[in-house]
Amino acid sequence: MDKVFILGNPRSGTSLFRLMLNSHSMINATPECGFLHWWYKKYADWDLSCVTSNRLDEYISDLESSKRIEDWKMDYAQLKEKIVQKNPDNYAKLGEIVYVFYGEQKGKKAKVIADKNNYYINHIDDLNEIWPDAKYILVVRDGRDVACSYLNMETLVTNSPYKPILSTDIKTIANEWTTNNQNILNFSESLHENQFMAIRYEDFVTDSELYLTKVCNFLGLNFEPEMLNYFIKNAKEQDEPLSSIDWKKKTLEKPDKDNIGKYKMEFEKESIDAFNTTANELLKKFNYEI
Structure with a gap:
């Protein structure tokens, strides 16, 4: 079973x-849940x-207590039986x-496991210890549009306990965007x-089929047209859990x-210049205009 971790700065x-x-x-x-890393040291x-x-009962209990694992709606008794049957040695x-x-x-017998979690940015070395052969995909978005999204989150009204707490200071956001993406590049x-x-x-928003084909090739798979209809599947099956859909x-x-490029309409020149000054080198590296 191949594994891939999807990494990126929040709101990317x-x-x-x-x-x-x-x-x-x-x-x-x-769906997002960092159990693989959370319980690594203990087990x-x-x-x-x-x-x-x-220890198996203890693991199942710990797993069930993991933040956001409730979105997976798993039958833990059946999961325990599966673990007993497979008898993993590590x-x-x-x-x-x-x-x-x-x-x-969910009725899927896949060849690739994909785990997306922005939390992983600061724990990539641990992921590499667990699954040394795993692949990694960095999703990067223009940091100034990321900043717009950060600020828009401040006014979001939701009952979810998982609403992200994000900075509203332009220079702080620029530093965070730069640090997070650079850390991933350094690890790579x-x-x-x-x-x-x-x-x-x-790129994958503007020409989805082309860039998703490249991703599939990277994962050793063929592109499937259904990937373009993700929004239909999501609406029908709630692939994005209700606990986070308010901001997604x-x-x-x-x-x-x-x-794309909404910062040009939402930010004053002073804010754009402040972000550009802080993140200039990395914006250029990813071919974003200054």
Whole structure:
């Protein structure tokens, strides 16, 4: 089973991208939940004896308590039976069983596990320890549009306990955008060439089929037209959980090209200049105009 982690700065289109991938018949792109990393240190010494001891019950209990795992709606009794049946001899295989089980409950027997979580940005080395052969896709979006999205989140009204807490200071956002993306790029230098790719939000929104075909090739799969209809699947099956849909409503629509470059209309020149000054080098690296 191949694995891929989707990484990116918050508000960069990673959720939209996840849903595009999840619309592929061979990709199981799960809702956001960082259980794989959260329980790694506690269960890193997992071995064959754990299935026949109380450690399995302890793991199931911990897993069920994981933040946002409730969105997966898993049958934990059946999951426990599956783990007993597979009898994994290490933590990496244990985690894989959880992902595969989730996909099977959704009627999918995939070849690729895709896990998207912005939280992972600061824990990529741990992910590499767990699954050293995993691939990574960086989704990058013009940081000034990211800043617009940060500021728009401030006025969002929602009952969800998971609403992101984001900065409203332009220079702080610029620093965060720069640091997060640069950290991912720095990590990528330790990977084999076939383990990493970067894709711009603007590209897969403007020419979805072309760039999703490139992503599929990277994952060893053929492009499927259903990937372009992710918004229909999402609306029908709630692929993006209700707990986060309030700030991800764009995932219920076709790609919105008008969302590109919105900072030019929403920001004064002073704010744009402040962002450009802080993030100048990386904006240029990703071919964004200054």
